Amino acid sequence: MDQSRIRNFSIIAHIDHGKSTLADRLLERTGTIPERDMREQLLDEMDLERERGITIKANAVRIDYEARNGERYEFNIIDTPGHVDFSYEVSRSLEACEGALLLVDASQGVEAQTLANAHLAIESGLEVIPVVNKIDLQAADPDRVAGELVNILGGTEDDVVHVSAKSGAGIDELFETIVERLPEPEGFPDSPLRALVFDSYYDTYRGVVALVRVVDGALTEGDRIRLMASGQDLDASEVGIRRPAIERTGRLGSGEVGYLITGVKEIDLIRVGDTVTQAGDPATRPLAGYAEPKPMVFSGLFPTDGDDFERLREALDKLRLNDSSLLYQPETSRALGFGFRVGFLGLLHMEIVRERLEREYDLDLVATAPSVEYRANLVEGSQRIVQSPQDLPDPGSVASIEEPYVKAMIITPAEYIGTVMELVQSKRGEMGEMNYLSTERVELHYLMPLAEIVFDFFDMLKSRTRGYASLDYEPAEYRPSDLVRVDILLNAQSVDAFSTIVHKERAYTYGRGMVHKLRELIPRQLFDVPIQAAIGSRIIARETVKAKRKDVTAKCYGGDITRKRKLLERQKEGKKRMKMVGSVEVPQEAFVAALKIAED
Amino acid sequence: MSEYRSDSAALADLAATWKSAYVHVPFCRRRCPYCDFAIVDESNDGSLDHETYVDALVTEVGMESDFGPLDAVNFGGGTPSRLDPKQLRRVIDALTSRFGLKSDVEMSLEVNPEDWTDEFGRGLSEAGFTRVSVGAQSFDSGVLEALGRLHTVEMIDATVQGLRACGIRSVGIDLIFGHPSETGRSWTRTVEQAMEIGVDHISTYSLTVETGTKLSRDIAAGAPAPDDDVQADRYQQFEEISQSHGFVRYEISNHAKPGQVCRYNLATWSHGEYVAFGIAAHDHRWGVRYRNHQRVERYLEAVATGDRPRLGVEYLSEQEQERDRLMLGLRLAAGTPLTPTARRFAASDAGMAMVEAGILEIGAGRMRVVVPMMTDAVIREALSVSAADC
The missing domain is CATH 3.30.70.870 (Elongation Factor G (Translational Gtpase), domain 3)
Known part of the structure; x- marks a missing residue:
């Protein structure tokens, strides 16, 4: 296909704003999927994706569109994960596009995640088409939402396309807008091959299937290829496109999007962000932006x-x-x-x-309990990475502890500004900018510890704004903080699973809460069992499970020794599932319950 | 026997050689709300003629192989005092002719105060009963009502006095403690009253919630449940008062004045042998434990056709008998001899933890539970150590 008639774009939208429905509509309108094969959320293949209405894995689908000017166009819709956790994947997917549709629910307005991804798209140099969806809803306020979009993207309200993905209204205009406004790919068809791997998945029969965007040159079946970051040489055993079912084409030209199969089974060999080139005629420089995945x-x-x-x-x-x-x-x-x-x-x-x-x-x-990666600066001068609270050295040998901070963006209805500020402050957030998206909605920027977000911030934000606020964040920097590890001791023995690193100010609350819960969950023993919360050797909370005082049954009537013995043996069997912490017997269920409560 | 203290080790060892008989009398005027025993609730089902059942008992006794002569006979229930003395006498005669009785045999039964009449007492005396246990349960009328008992405090007094007048050598009462309607003070009064009326033996049982009982349904529906700590307190209260009146605990639930140990009880806990008759009765001899049919119809049917009314049997190896002896002996104040199994338990982590917690004591060739209310915790561990042998 002539590059001038290729349009590669992704759809950026918040959960429930109708991205999958729009994609479904586009497939249906162009006859890519016969009507009888249509099902909802066609691009979300995982059960979990369908159920939660989210996209976890990227996907790519080719559709053919005959425009009003009589020309046939090739559209590649690259469906990206919408969530902040997958922002690296999002950035790679966007890298494979020239444009993006920024889809916003006409009754809801812009959400933090959408905004973050829109910024990401703009930073990647993409042309963004603002689209207001669900205009047929009763609660729709398309003009207000269009105003928000203009505030964010610039331009005028005339640039905003109004659609109802559900009914199909406005879809034809959207197709034409895509043809007119989105740029064509800019690659060099005659240069050595450079293709970006923007996602990959494992297929039981085919092995690893990589989704690729060819930037320069062409990828042809049978080529000996090289992955520039991993340095691996492989055979391109199959090349094709997805509609979204696999369609073997044998070749992908510059600007095109499709899949590549090499027969390789190890996903590590074909990493997202890597550049595919010809082993015999390699490109001199890989495409920019490859990074190792980094757990947070x-x-x-x-x-x-x-x-x-x-x-x-x-x-x-x-x-x-x-x-x-x-x-x-x-x-x-x-x-x-x-x-x-x-x-x-x-x-x-x-x-x-x-x-x-x-x-x-x-x-x-x-x-x-989830934890973040801390850096402990030791008195003797070295630094230790701490991924698990148990890895934190003794307080005495630690000079300081640094924790990851993130740049958080919160979008909230204006009436909740005070509530949100109060909450963020209690979570050690430092306020940055504040922008009004419209008179009713505000964008707040904070610098705050990731650990607070990981703990319970998001749930609290949601509940205090009745679900209206949205949150997005990205890693910012490490900062020294006043952090301590709270250990929980049963009968003076530390229980590793309950150790947690918390800010000093929250240590008492955490310690007291945990000790109290455990007292209710741990059965009485032969002796008093003290349950303590401690920072190093300093006890900050204590409760006691009093010794059991009665464990006996009344008489065995009629001399039924057998029944009595069997009962005791059964009870003993039950006790075998107990874990011993020192000399204290703790049912596995107690640990589970305590950790569950800690989550709530 | 009177030369022994009630909790003496020598007495317990002697009791292990005694031969006893147990007779189950299932009839009750009405089922108590906490009871899950095998009984015939005559408020619901009065169709079974007592005489028919006694006939069956007599027949069943005749089927038993040689055993005895008997050191102790006990009629339990149900409510044995629902039978008249003549009927009891027929069973005693059958036992006597089948097994023979020792000259100093203990002949005991349980009597409910609401069944007491002077005539009944005279009949017991004539039938040869030497020991009676009165189902008093409490001297607090509120608690008696809560327990669903049919008698009054006055009836308990009359029964105990009447038994004395009839010359019954050993008179005991049963008490139940720890019902939520009982207070610490009302329990103290009950125990003091038990001391005042002058009995020789007291059995104390903590109220236990058994599944399927009215009590357990009431609790499920929100009624207060017995509390373990409260029951432990009440047990201790009882120990203190009864000891100051000369009672000695010889088993978790059993306390006697000198020379007044219930032989049948002690023999059972000392791993002695016993034959047993009637529904749901269990016997133990030659390392075999039999249990009888629980349902009256099945029981009568079997006996009528000349079969033993057995529902099940358990054959015990020497090691298993050893294990049972250890398990039972731990309930005794005298404890259990330090057999090889007992020694292994003593040396195990669990055993040492028990000693350290002050629950188990080892010395003078024996092992004793010194906190009786924790006995099951000890037995559970002892069983798992001895299981390796079996």
Whole structure:
């Protein structure tokens, strides 16, 4: 295809603003999918994506459009994950496009995530077409929303396209706008091949399937290719496009988007962001912007049933086939047994991985409280990376601890400004800019510790603004903070699974809460069991599980010794599932419950 | 026997050689709300003639192989005092002719105060009963009502006095503690009153919520439940008062004045042998434990066709008998001899933790639970250590 008739674009939208419906409509209108094969959210293939209405993996689909000028155009819609956790993937997907549709619900207005992604698109040099969706809704206020979009993007309200993805109203105008306003790709068809890998997934039969955007040259089946970042040489065994079903074409020219199969099974060999070139005629420079995935949030995952450890390992290995950002290493906890320390891109990523492990692999898991990556500066001068609270050295040997701060952007209705400011301040946020998107909606910028966001900030923000505020953040810097590790001790023995690094001011609240919950969850023993929260050797909270005083049954009537013995043996069997913390017997359920409560 | 203290080790060891018989009398005027025993609730089902049941008992006794002579006979229930003395006498005669009785045999039964008449007492005396346990349960009329009992405090007094007048050698009462309607003071008064009326033996049972009972349904519906700590307190209160009146605890629930130990009780906990008759009765001899049909119809049917009315059987190896002896002996104040299994338990982590917690004591060749209310915690661990042998 002539590059002048190719349009590559993504659709940026907040959850529920109608992105998938719009994509469905575009496929249907161009006859890409016969009507009988249509189903909702066609591009979201994972069950979890359909259920939650979110996109986790990027996707790309080719549609052919015959414009009013009589020319046939090739559109490649690149569906990107919308969530902040996947911003690296988003940035790679945007890199594969020349334009973007910024889709906003006419009844809701711009949300923080949309805005962040719109900024990302503008920074990547993309032409952005503002689109107001759901104009047929009763609560729609398309003019106000169009005003917000103009405030953000500049231009005039005439530039804003009004559609209803559901009814199809305005869709034809949108097609024409795409043809007119979005630029054609700018690659050099005759230069050596350079293609960007913007996503990849694992297919049981085909191995790793990479989604690529050819920038320069052409990618042809049978070529010996090279991945410039990994240095790996491979064979391009199959090349084609997706509609969204795979369609083998044998070749992708400059400006085109499609898939590449090499027969490779290890997803690490074909990483998102890498550049594909010809092994025999390599490009001199890769495309810009490759980065290693960097986990931001860490949590210990332990099978409730210790026998499931191997199954958990296999499940993680399988998930990783499709998700090279998932990092994990074995971890042993005295309280929870064998498990893994897992690094995630963010909270949503963590939630998704946990849910997939439980649902798709039928595992019952206990997760320790999520933590961020700290840097401990030791008195002797070196620095230690701390991904798990247990890794934090003794307070005495630590000179200072640094924690990751993020740039947070919150968009909220103006009436909640005070509430939001108060909340952010209580979470150690430092206020930056504040912009009015319209008279009713405000954009607030903060610098705040990631740990606070990971803890409970998002839920609190949502509940205090009745769900109207939205949040986005990006890594900013490391800063020294007054942090301490709170340990929980049972009968003077520290329980590793409960250790948490918190700001000094929150240590007492955390310690008291945890001690109190545990007192209710731990069964009475033969002796008093003190439960303490401590910072180093200093006890900050204490409660006691009083010794059990009665454990006996009344007489066995009629000399029924057998029944009595069997009852006691059964009770003893039940006790075998107890974990021993020192001399204290703790049912696994108590750990699980305590960690669950800590999450709430 | 009177030369022994009630909690003496020598007595407990001697009791292990005694031979006893148990007879289950299932009839009750009405089921108590906390009871899950195998009984016939005559307020619901009065169709079973007592005489028919006694006939079956007599027949069943005749089927038993040689055993005895008997050191102790006990009629339990249900409510044995629902039978008249003549009927009880028929069963005693059957036992006597089948097994023979020792000259100093203990012949005991449970009597409910609402069944007491002087005539009934004379009948017991004539039938040869030497020991009676009165189902008093409490001297607090509020608690008696809450327990669903049919008698009054006055009836308890009349029964105890009447038994004395009839010359019954050993008179005991049963008490239940820890019902939510009981207070610390009302329990103290109950115990003091039990001391005042002058009994020789007291059995104290903590109220236990058994599944399927009215009590457990009431609690599920929101009624207050018995509290373990309160029951532990009440147990301690009882120990203090009863000891100052000369009672000695010889088993978790059983306390006797000198020479007044219930032989049948002690023999059971000392791992002695016993034959047993009637529904849901369990016997234990030669390392075999049999249990009888629970349902009256099945029981009567089996006996009528000349079969033993067995529902099940458990054959115990030497090691399993050893384990049972350890388990039972831990309930005794005298404790259990330090057999190889007991020694292994003593040396185990769990055993040492028990000693450290002050619950278990080892010395003079024996092992004793010194906090009786924690006995099951000890037995559970002992069983898991001894399970390796079985």
